Amino acid sequence: MQQSGAPPAPRLATCPRSLIAVPMTRFTVNDVPVHYRLPPETPLLWALRDASNLTGTKYGCGIGLCGACTVHVDGHAQRSCQIAIGAIEGSFVTTIEGLSKERDHPAQAAWIALQVPQCGYCQSGMIMATAALLKSNPSPSDDDIAAALTNLCRCGTYPRIRKAIARAIDAARSGVAIDADAAPGTSPAQAAEDTPALRP
Numbered sequence: 294m295q296q297s298g299a300p301p302a303p304r305l306a307t308c309p310r311s312l313i314a315v316p317m318t319r320f321t322v323n324d325v326p327v328h329y330r331l332p333p334e335t336p337l338l339w340a341l342r343d344a345s346n347l348t349g350t351k352y353g354c355g356i357g358l359c360g361a362c363t364v365h366v367d368g369h370a371q372r373s374c375q376i377a378i379g380a381i382e383g384s385f386v387t388t389i390e391g392l393s394k395e396r397d398h399p400a401q402a403a404w405i406a407l408q409v410p411q412c413g414y415c416q417s418g419m420i421m422a423t424a425a426l427l428k429s430n431p432s433p434s435d436d437d438i439a440a441a442l443t444n445l446c447r448c449g450t451y452p453r454i455r456k457a458i459a460r461a462i463d464a465a466r467s468g469v470a471i472d473a474d475a476a477p478g479t480s481p482a483q484a485a486e487d488t489p490a491l492r493p
Contacts (some may be wrong), residue, residue: 323391333379360444363418370425405473
């Protein structure tokens with residue numbers, strides 16, 4: 294409280310929020326150039342989910358251990374909760390929504406054909422980690438798979454995940470597509486057409 298006769302307290306100058314410069318980070322997400330007007334330390338996970346509405350990438354632990362937030366950055370599987378958008382300026386990011394236009398990547402098709410998910414929450418991260426592994430090593434050993442897939446599944450679907458990975462490896466090697474039907478009455482093209490990541 295100011296006493297009478299005392300000089301007025303100094304006022305802090307304020308700037309309207311609209312005039313504060315917010316850095317813009319540019320990179321490519323699912324083959325679409327994006328500009329995020331977010332602080333550069335924003336985790337990629339939140340830029341994808343909150344700014345781009347790509348909610349297939351899940352928040353699991355926030356400390357890079359569970360893998361639910363796995364995406365590809367320049368072709369490599371990365372935990373998006375641990376990557377600041379400012380650190381990947383100019384990079385190419387792929388989320389589960391952009392992995393394959395018709396949702397027919399061998400990993401996706403194997404997951405569907407073998408009905409891998411239980412709750413499904415961690416599965417997009419599992420599929421993205423598997424896809425990155427198959428791209429870098431088309432014939433991985435069991436040890437290679439164990440080293441590449443450190444993702445957690447709290448429902449314990451690991452036996453089905455291993456079977457799906459083996460099925461995806463066989464399909465990728467042979468070039469024969471896995472017969473994985475979409476939901477009854479829905480074609481794969483129809484299932485993919487409303488995916489936000491696939492619209493230019």
